[in-house]
Amino acid sequence: MVVRRSRHRLLALLCGVLAALTLTTPALAAPERAGATRPEAAAGWLARQLVDGERFEAVFDGVAYPDQGLTLDAVFAFAAAGAADDYGADAVAWVTRPDVRDGYVGDGVSEAYAGATAKLALAVQVRGGDPADVGGVDLIARLRSLQTPAGRFSDRSAYGDYSNAFSQSFALLTLARTADGAPPAAAAWLAATRCPDGGYPLLPAQPVCVSDVDATALATQALRAAQRPADAAAGLRWLVSVQGVDGGFTDVAGTPNANSTGLAAQALRDGGRTLAWARARAFLAGLQVGCAGAQADRGAVDFDGGGFDPATAPRATAQAVLGLAGTGYARLSAAGAEPGAPALACP
Numbered sequence: 369m370v371v372r373r374s375r376h377r378l379l380a381l382l383c384g385v386l387a388a389l390t391l392t393t394p395a396l397a398a399p400e401r402a403g404a405t406r407p408e409a410a411a412g413w414l415a416r417q418l419v420d421g422e423r424f425e426a427v428f429d430g431v432a433y434p435d436q437g438l439t440l441d442a443v444f445a446f447a448a449a450g451a452a453d454d455y456g457a458d459a460v461a462w463v464t465r466p467d468v469r470d471g472y473v474g475d476g477v478s479e480a481y482a483g484a485t486a487k488l489a490l491a492v493q494v495r496g497g498d499p500a501d502v503g504g505v506d507l508i509a510r511l512r513s514l515q516t517p518a519g520r521f522s523d524r525s526a527y528g529d530y531s532n533a534f535s536q537s538f539a540l541l542t543l544a545r546t547a548d549g550a551p552p553a554a555a556a557w558l559a560a561t562r563c564p565d566g567g568y569p570l571l572p573a574q575p576v577c578v579s580d581v582d583a584t585a586l587a588t589q590a591l592r593a594a595q596r597p598a599d600a601a602a603g604l605r606w607l608v609s610v611q612g613v614d615g616g617f618t619d620v621a622g623t624p625n626a627n628s629t630g631l632a633a634q635a636l637r638d639g640g641r642t643l644a645w646a647r648a649r650a651f652l653a654g655l656q657v658g659c660a661g662a663q664a665d666r667g668a669v670d671f672d673g674g675g676f677d678p679a680t681a682p683r684a685t686a687q688a689v690l691g692l693a694g695t696g697y698a699r700l701s702a703a704g705a706e707p708g709a710p711a712l713a714c715p
Contacts, residue, residue, distance in 0.1 A: 404710045406653060407693040411449035412710035413657075413667035414442050414685050418455060422462040424682060436463050436472040436484070438683055440491045444700060445689035447494050453705035460495050463488065464502050474525070476505065482514045482521040483535030490542040494700045499542070508546055511539055519557030520572075533561065533570050533583035537590035541697045544593040555594035558587055562599065566606035579606055581617045585631035586697075589638055593698040604639040607632050615647035625672045626655050626684040633691025638698070645694055652688045659714035666712045 404412075419425050424438040439459050446456040462468060473488055474480040489499035489507040499507045514521050521539040523529045536558045544550040561572040567579025568587040584603045591600040611617060616624035617632040633648035655673050657665045662676075669688035671680040 404712060406656060407449035407689050408451045408710040409667035409712050410656065410669055410685050410689045410692065411446050411451040414445055414682060415452035415455040415709035417682050421455060422458040434468055436468060439463055440487055441683065441686035443491045444494065445686045447700045447702040447705060448690050448693040448695045450705045452709050453702060454707040456495060456702055460491060466503050469503060476510055478526060480510060480514060480524040482523055482531045483538055485511045486538035486542045490538055493545050495702050515551060515554055519553035521554065533568055533587055537586035540590035540594045544698065550594040555591060555596050559591060559596055559599040562602060566602040568603055581628045582631050585635040588635045589696050589698060600639060604641055607636060608641060608644050611644055615651035623672055626652055626669045626688040630687035630691035634694060634696055637694030638696030648691055652691050659712060
């Protein structure tokens, strides 16, 4: 009797997930169509937002500044979706220009930023390039030089050390792809930051260890890539435990959103938690603008469903694609990706 009831509950839950993936709302939940999956439609919208087809910019007080971090997020999204390959190539060509590159990772002498160096190197790897020769700069050697004796990857900067769990995780994911692999001491350092509840904090060595969804999503993938599955499993269990009834994940402000859910969904699929991933994917699908939305917004993923915001949609969409596709950073590759920016076929 107990087994039968458990099966009924599981079937009901699966039906609910499938329904969430196919139901539409007046402006959201883009329908699937032959030749354009949800990740492809989102990647196509994201590609059309790139300035000059190559970059994102942040505007402050009317002045546009290069946004290399968001541009790299788009590169990862294009690879995950297997679409917009030409846009991905142009984006990496832009971000590896010496002036743009050094403005992001530092000059390597007085300034060198661990997280940015690792993220750029990973994007080059995903695109099939050589991170040991990025315009004459060996990003792998520079990244390894930023590892402290304790195992932490830290910034070398006159402005202070702003490295965090993202920096450490991207460093491990990047170095795991090299011949020498991820440094065991660096993986051990990240594992040691785990909070008592099993999750991972954004900032280490705080008076109170507070697990963070985004940091845990990155850390679990990095620890799996660094051959520490038990430490990753603890983080995955924590992610499942904090998943909302709607399948979404919240940020530090307590708002269920596409950014945190996209990263968590990617980690869950990568870690084999397929049912939790399906629930998270259903949440993301519910935030995707469909044919009832404005033509210019179709395919995009809204941040929280509270009304489409073009300011937050690019980053929300970029990170949502990772969750919709469910491809972990360790397995991301642009090989075989199609060119062009797919769009929804609406009546």
